Amino acid sequence: MPQTLKEVDVVVIGVGFAGSILAKELAATGLKVVGLERGHTRHSVPDFQAPAIHDELKYSVRKGMMQDVTREAMTFRNQHREVALPMRQWEAFLPGTGLGGCGVHWNGQAWRYQVADFIYKTHIEQRYGKKIVDPDLRIQDWGVTYQELEPYYDRFEYLLGVCGKAGNLNGKIEQGGNPLEAPRSREYPNPPMKEQYAGALFRKAATDLGYHPFLQPSANMTRPYTNPEGLTLNPCVYCGFCERYGCEHFAKASPQTVILPVLMKNPNFELRTESQVLRINLDSSGKKATGVNYMDAQGREFEQPASLVLLTAFALNDVRMLLLSGIGKPYDPVTEKGVVGRNYAYQTQSYVPAFLKEDIHLNSFMAAGASGTVIDDFSADNFDHSALGFIGGCYVLCGSTNARPIEFHPTPPGTPRWGRQWKEAVRRHYNHTAVFNLSGTSTASRWNYLDLDPTYRDAWGLPLLRMTFDFPENDLRMSRYVTNKASEIARRMGATTVVDEPRTGPFTTTTYQSTHNTGGAIIGSDPATSVVNRYCQTWDVPNVFVVGACNYPQNSSYNPTGTLGALIYWTADALKSRYLKNPGPLV
Amino acid sequence: MTRNHILRNTALALPFAGALLVSFSTAQSAATDSTQLGAQIVAQGTANGAIACARCHGFDGQADGSGAFPKLAGQFPQYLAKQLRAYASGTRQNALMEPIAKGLKDAEIDSVAQYYASLHPSTLPSRPVAAQLVARGEQLAKLGDLNLRVQACESCHGPNGQGEPPAVPYLAGQYSHYINFQIQMFRQGIRKSQQMQDPAHSLREPDIVAVAAYFERASRNGAK
Numbered sequence: 092m093p094q095t096l097k098e099v100d101v102v103v104i105g106v107g108f109a110g111s112i113l114a115k116e117l118a119a120t121g122l123k124v125v126g127l128e129r130g131h132t133r134h135s136v137p138d139f140q141a142p143a144i145h146d147e148l149k150y151s152v153r154k155g156m157m158q159d160v161t162r163e164a165m166t167f168r169n170q171h172r173e174v175a176l177p178m179r180q181w182e183a184f185l186p187g188t189g190l191g192g193c194g195v196h197w198n199g200q201a202w203r204y205q206v207a208d209f210i211y212k213t214h215i216e217q218r219y220g221k222k223i224v225d226p227d228l229r230i231q232d233w234g235v236t237y238q239e240l241e242p243y244y245d246r247f248e249y250l251l252g253v254c255g256k257a258g259n260l261n262g263k264i265e266q267g268g269n270p271l272e273a274p275r276s277r278e279y280p281n282p283p284m285k286e287q288y289a290g291a292l293f294r295k296a297a298t299d300l301g302y303h304p305f306l307q308p309s310a311n312m313t314r315p316y317t318n319p320e321g322l323t324l325n326p327c328v329y330c331g332f333c334e335r336y337g338c339e340h341f342a343k344a345s346p347q348t349v350i351l352p353v354l355m356k357n358p359n360f361e362l363r364t365e366s367q368v369l370r371i372n373l374d375s376s377g378k379k380a381t382g383v384n385y386m387d388a389q390g391r392e393f394e395q396p397a398s399l400v401l402l403t404a405f406a407l408n409d410v411r412m413l414l415l416s417g418i419g420k421p422y423d424p425v426t427e428k429g430v431v432g433r434n435y436a437y438q439t440q441s442y443v444p445a446f447l448k449e450d451i452h453l454n455s456f457m458a459a460g461a462s463g464t465v466i467d468d469f470s471a472d473n474f475d476h477s478a479l480g481f482i483g484g485c486y487v488l489c490g491s492t493n494a495r496p497i498e499f500h501p502t503p504p505g506t507p508r509w510g511r512q513w514k515e516a517v518r519r520h521y522n523h524t525a526v527f528n529l530s531g532t533s534t535a536s537r538w539n540y541l542d543l544d545p546t547y548r549d550a551w552g553l554p555l556l557r558m559t560f561d562f563p564e565n566d567l568r569m570s571r572y573v574t575n576k577a578s579e580i581a582r583r584m585g586a587t588t589v590v591d592e593p594r595t596g597p598f599t600t601t602t603y604q605s606t607h608n609t610g611g612a613i614i615g616s617d618p619a620t621s622v623v624n625r626y627c628q629t630w631d632v633p634n635v636f637v638v639g640a641c642n643y644p645q646n647s648s649y650n651p652t653g654t655l656g657a658l659i660y661w662t663a664d665a666l667k668s669r670y671l672k673n674p675g676p677l678v
Numbered sequence: 679m680t681r682n683h684i685l686r687n688t689a690l691a692l693p694f695a696g697a698l699l700v701s702f703s704t705a706q707s708a709a710t711d712s713t714q715l716g717a718q719i720v721a722q723g724t725a726n727g728a729i730a731c732a733r734c735h736g737f738d739g740q741a742d743g744s745g746a747f748p749k750l751a752g753q754f755p756q757y758l759a760k761q762l763r764a765y766a767s768g769t770r771q772n773a774l775m776e777p778i779a780k781g782l783k784d785a786e787i788d789s790v791a792q793y794y795a796s797l798h799p800s801t802l803p804s805r806p807v808a809a810q811l812v813a814r815g816e817q818l819a820k821l822g823d824l825n826l827r828v829q830a831c832e833s834c835h836g837p838n839g840q841g842e843p844p845a846v847p848y849l850a851g852q853y854s855h856y857i858n859f860q861i862q863m864f865r866q867g868i869r870k871s872q873q874m875q876d877p878a879h880s881l882r883e884p885d886i887v888a889v890a891a892y893f894e895r896a897s898r899n900g901a902k
Contacts, residue, residue, distance in 0.1 A: 136824040141833040315876050323827065323880075326872040328834060339822075339833045341876075352827075 093384055093392040099123040099361075102383050102397040104368045104412065105404030107192020108652070109638045109659050111346040111354055112250075113401050116663040118359040120671065125395060127366040127385055129404075130189030135347050139195075139337030147497045150335045156196045158186040158405070162550035165407065169561040169597045171424055171538050177547050177555065183600040184437075184608055185335070186405045190364060191346040193405065193606065194652075198334040198460030198492055199310035199343050201253045202649035203244050203657075206237040206273050207472045211645060214472065215482055223482055225565050229434055229535045230482075231644035234616035234625040237273055240657040243664070245276055247656030248308075251344035252316040252324055254281040255308035269305040271467040281316055284309050285329070286490075289453045289525035290464030293489035296583035302466040307488065308653070309461030310344035320353045331493035333460025343460070363387075369551060371400050371416040371635060380418075380635045386551060398674070399634050399666075406641040410435075410541045410611035411556040418632050419612075419622050422540050424559075430622045432541035434613045435558065436646040438605035439485070439531035439566045439594050441574045444501050445581035446588040447523045454522065455491035455499070463490030463528070466580075469573045470648040471532060481568040483532030486648050487577045489525055501526060503588045525584065527577050531570055531594070533609070533646040536563045541611045562596045570594035607651050609643040614658075616678075624678040626665040627658060633676045638662050709792065712785075716793025719786055728781030731790060734774075739797045743804075745855025751797035752898075756844035758791035771868055799898065801851050807891050815892025818885055826880045831889060834873065840898045850898035854890035861886045 100122035103110045110126055118124045133139070149155040158181070166175035187193035207214040212230045215223065224230060257278045258268025283306035286294070294304040311327040318324070327342040341348050354360050365388035372381045372394070382396035402409050413419055413431050420429040447453070467473055470486040493499065501524040502516040544557040574593035581589040615621025618630040627642060629635045638659055640651040647654075669677055721737055723730040731750075735741050739751030750758065764770035765779035766787075782790065817823075819839065822830040832839060834846050841848030849857060863869035864878035881889070 134824050135827075136822040136829065140821055140830045142837065314872055323876055325829070325876045328873065339829050341827055341829060 093394045095394045095396065098382070098396040098398070099125045100397065101125070101399045101401060102127060102395055103401045103403055104371075104383065105129075105192060105402070105408070106190055106346070106362065107187070107403065107405075108194040108346055108350075109403035109655065110192070110401070111350045112656075112659045113403060113638065113663055113666075114360055115350055115354040115357070116667060118354065118357045120667060122359060122671075124360045125397070126360065126362045127368050127383070127395070128190050128362065128364045129367045130364065132190050132362070132364045133195070133337070133347075134190075135337065135339065135341055140339045144336055144339055145330070145332050147495050150196075151495065151498055154181050154185060154335070156187055156189060156335065156337070157181050158188045158408075164547070164549070164555055166544045166547050166555050166557045167600050168557070168559050171559055175544060175557045175559070178600050182602060183598075183604050184606040185603075186407060186606070186608075190362070191351070194345045195337050195347065196335050197310075197343075197345075197652060198650075200461040200650040201248065201251060201308045201310045201344075201653045201656075203273055203275070203308075204237070204647045204649055204654050205471045205473065208647040209233040209235060209237050209240070218472070219477055219482070223476065223480075225563065227537045228482075228563060228565060229537055229645075231434065231535070231613070231615055231620060233614050233644060234621070235614065235661070240654075240661055241274075241276055243657040243660035244653065246660045247653065249280050250318050250320065250349050251310045251656070252280050252312055252318055252349070253308050253310050253344075253653075254313045255279040255283050255306065258305060267305070269465070269467050270303050271470070271473050279308065281313050284311065284313055284327070284459055284462040286464060287453070287455065287458060287462055288451075289455060290462070290490040292447075292451075292584050293464050293525065293527075293580065296580050297464075297466050297487075299583055300580060302468045302580070304464050304466050307461050307463050307465045307490075309459065311338075311459040311461055312342045312344075318349055320350060322349055322352060324348055327459050329457050329459050329462065331456050331458045331491070331495060334492055367551060368412065369415070369553065371402070371412065371418060371632075373417065373632065377417070378632060380632050399670075400636075402635060402637040403639060406608050406611065406639045407541065407556055407558075409637050409639045409641045411543070413612055413622065413629070413637065414541075414543050414556075415553055418629055418635055420631075421542055424538050424540055427537065430613075430618075430620065432611050433620070433622075434535035434610040434644050435539050435541045435560060435608070436533035436535045436610045436643070437560065437598070438607040438646055439483075439533050439562060439570050440604045441485070441529045441531065441570050441594045442590075442592050443527035443529070443574060443577045443581050444503075444590045444592075445525045445527065445584055445586035446501070446503050446520055446590075447525060447584070447586055449519065449523055452522050453491075453525060455494035455525075458491040458493055460492045463488040463492075465489075469576055479568075479572060481565045481572070483534055483566060483569045484648055485529040485531035485570070485573040487573065487580065488528045488530065489580075491526070494521070504590060525581070525586075527581060529570070529573055529577055530605070530648055530650065531566065531573065532648050533607075534563050534565050535610060535645040539563075561598050562594060567594060567596055607640065607646060609640045609646040609651060612637045612639070612641040613644045614642040615644060624676070626670075626677045627662045628665075628670075628677050630676075634674060636662060636666070712789045713792045713796050715786070716789035716791070719782070719790050720793055724781055724786060726781040726783070728778045728786075731778075731794075735794070739794045740800065740802065741853070743802050743853065745853030745857075745859075748856045749799055749852055750794040751799040753794060753847055754841060754843040755788070755791040755795035757847045758794055759787050762787045762791065769870065799851055801897065804854075804894055811888050812892050812895060814885070815888035815890070818881070818889045819892050819896075823885070826882070826885070828877045828880045831877075831893075838896045838898060839893045848898055849893040850896040852893055854887075854894040857890035857893055858886055861890070
C-alpha cells in the first residue's frame with residue numbers, strides 16, 4: 092500500500108530547465124511545490140570539478156549522465172509493421188537524468204526558431220501551395236506565434252546569459268549578426284564567443300559564395316555575467332568538455348548555474364531526488380489529476396496528492412508518462428485517431444568533413460559547445476523551395492565542440508578502420524580536418540509516432556516507450572540538397588578531400604545524431620490534432636501541464652532548447668496570471 | 679623479423695634521423711643563445727634602464743621567502759613574457775615593474791622569460807601554520823566551494839597547482855604572501871583577468887589566506 096503524503100499545491104515531475112524554472116516561479120507566489128527527480132542530486136561543486144569531470148570514457152563513451160538503460164530502456168522499430176526491440180545502450184540520442192536534466196550536459200547552443208516555424212502549415216501552403224507537402228507528412232501550426240513568444244525568448248536568454256550578436260533588432264538588420272534571424276527586441280546579454288580558426292576559414296569561403304556567416308548564439312559565457320536572478324557566471328575557458336559533461340567553471344548556463352540556487356532557498360519548494368514517478372493519478376471522472384504515485388530509492392511507494400501537476404521530464408518520458416497515466420487518447424497511425432504520441436519528430440543531421448592541407452593547424456580542441464560559425468541561408472524556410480520538391484532545411488555550422496581523443500579521429504574514405512595505416516591517417520588528419528555539422532528540420536509524418544511497448548517493461552514493471560521512426564523521403568531529399576551546398580563551401584575553403592555525407596535512411600539507433608527528440612505531446616489549437624493547448628495545458632485534464640520539446644508539432648533546423656525556454660516562461664506566465672486565479676481550461 | 683630486414687629499415691630511417699638531428703640542434707642552439715642573453719639581463723640589467731631582475735627575483739629565480747616578489751624559476755615562458763608585455767603596456771599595473779619592462783626590447787623580454795623558465799624551482803621551508811588552514815585551502819583548490827560559487831583552482835591551475843602551460847601559471851611552491859596579494863589585486867580590479875575576477879570576488883578573506891597557504895606547500899610534479 093503506498094503511503095499517502097500531505098497534499099501540496101504543485102508537483103513537478105523532472106527537475107531540469109523546465110521543472111526548475113516553473114517551480115521557482117510558482118513557489119515564489121507562495122504555493123507549496125514538490126520537485127520529483129528520478130536521478131541524483133548534483134552540483135557544480137563537487138560533482139563537475141576537474142580533473143574527474145574530464146573523463147571521456149565515463150561520460151562520453153559510457154554515457155555517465157544518461158538515463159539508466161538497465162532500469163528504463165526504450166524500444167525501437169523503423170516501421171509500423173515491424174516488432175520493436177529494446178535499445179540496450181544509448182547511441183543515436185541521449186536522454187539525460189539527474190538534477191538539472193539535459194541542461195547539465197548540453198552544448199549550450201541557444202537558438203530561436205523562425206517566425207514561419209510557428210505557423211508552418213499556413214506559411215508553407217501560402218507560399219508553395221499544398222502540393223509541395225508529401226501526402227504522409229503532417230505539418231501543423233503551433234497555435235502560438237513567434238511574436239507572442241518573443242518576450243519569453245528574451246527572458247530565457249537573459250536568464251542564461253546567451254552570448255551572440257543580434258542580426259535583426261526589431262526588424263532592423265544589424266551588422267555582424269545573423270541577418271536571417273527572427274526579429275529580437277534587444278541585443279543579446281553578452282557578446283559572441285571567440286571564433287575558431289576553422290570557423291574563420293569557413294566564414295571567408297561562405298562570404299565568397301554570397302552567404303551570411305555569423306557566430307552561433309551560445310550559453311557558454313564570454314565574460315562574467317550576473318543574471319536577473321542575481322547569480323553570477325564565469326567566462327568559459329574553451330576546454331572542449333561541454334556536451335555530455337557538467338561545467339566546472341560555472342561558465343555554462345545550466346539549472347545549477349542560473350536558477351536552482353534561488354529555487355532551493357525558497358522554503359516553499361522541496362526537492363526529492365531518486366523519486367521515480369510511476370503515474371499521474373486521475374479522479375473517477377478522468378478529467379482531474381489528484382496527484383502522483385512515485386517510488387523512492389528504497390522501493391517505498393508514495394502517493395503525493397497535489398492540485399496541479401507539471402510534467403517537465405525529458406520529451407520522450409513526458410509522452411510515456413501521459414500514456415502510462417491515461418491522459419489523452421493514444422495515437423493510432425492506421426485510423427489517425429488519438430493524439431498522444433503523434434508527430435514524433437527528430438533532427439535530420441548530416442556532416443561534411445573537410446580534410447585540409449597539413450600546414451593548416453586548426454587546434455579544434457580549443458572549443459566550446461557553441462563556438463561555431465554558421466550560415467542560416469539554408470535553414471528552415473529561409474530559402475525558396477518552389478522548384479526543389481521538398482520543404483525544410485539545415486543550418487550549416489563549421490567549428491568543433493571538442494576534439495576529444497577517444498571520439499574525434501577523422502580519416503578520409505578508404506582508410507582502414509584499424510592498424511598502422513589508420514593510426515598514420517589519424518596523425519595526419521587530426522589537427523587538419525574541419526567538420527561541418529548540418530542540423531536539419533524533421534517533418535512530422537503519419538507513421539512516425541510513440542506508444543507503449545506491448546512486450547517490454549521497466550524495472551518497476553511498467554511498459555517501455557516504443558518509438559516508431561524513419562526519415563521521411565522529404566527530409567532525405569532536403570538533406571541531399573543542403574549537404575551538397577555545404578560541400579561547395581568546404582571545397583572553397585581549399586579542402587583536399589571533401590566527404591559529402593547527406594543523411595540516408597533507414598534511421599539507425601547505433602550512431603549518435605542528435606538528442607533533439609520532439610513531438611508526441613504536441614501543442615495546437617485543435618484537441619483532435621494536439622495534446623496540449625497553446626498554454627501547454629492538456630486538453631483532457633486541465634490541471635496537468637506538459638512543457639517540453641514534446642510540444643513541438645514538427646522540428647525546425649535549430650537546437651530546441653531556446654524555444655523550450657520561451658515555452659517555459661510563456662507557460663509560467665499563463666499559470667500565474669490566469670490559471671491560479673481561476674483553475675480550469677485556459678482555452 | 680630477420681636481421682637483414684632490421685638493417686634495411688635502419689638504413690632507410692637513418693637519413694631522416696640525421697635531418698631531424700640537424701634541425702633540432704639548430705633550434706636548440708638558438709634557444710640556448712636566447713637563454714644566455716636572458717641570463718645576462720637577469721644578472722646585469724640592460725643599457726636601456728632595466729635593472730637586473732636578480733636584485734629582487736634572484737639569479738636562481740627563487741626570490742626570497744618574504745613573498746614580496748614572486749618565484750619565477752620554472753614558470754612558463756609564454757606566461758612570463760605576457761606579463762612583462764602587460765607591465766610595459768600598463769595593462770598590468772606595478773610601479774616597480776613598469777619602467778623595467780619598458781626598458782626591455784621585445785626579444786629581450788622573450789630571453790628573460792626563457793631564462794627563468796629554464797630553471798628548476800626548489801621548495802624553501804615554510805613558516806608553520808595551522809593544519810586546518812592548509813586543509814581548507816586544499817579543499818578550495820581541489821573541489822571549490824558550492825556556497826561561494828567558486829570552482830576548484832586546480833581546474834585551471836592543474837593538479838597540485840602545477841600550472842597549465844602556456845597560459846595558466848603554476849602556483850605550487852609560490853610564496854603565499856604573493857598569491858594572497860595577487861588575489862587581492864584581482865579582487866580590487868587592479869590586476870585584470872576575466873577568469874580570476876569572479877573567484878577572487880567570491881572568496882572570503884580567510885579563504886584567500888587558506889588557499890595561498892595550501893599552494894605554497896603544494897609540490898609541483900616534476901619539480902626538483
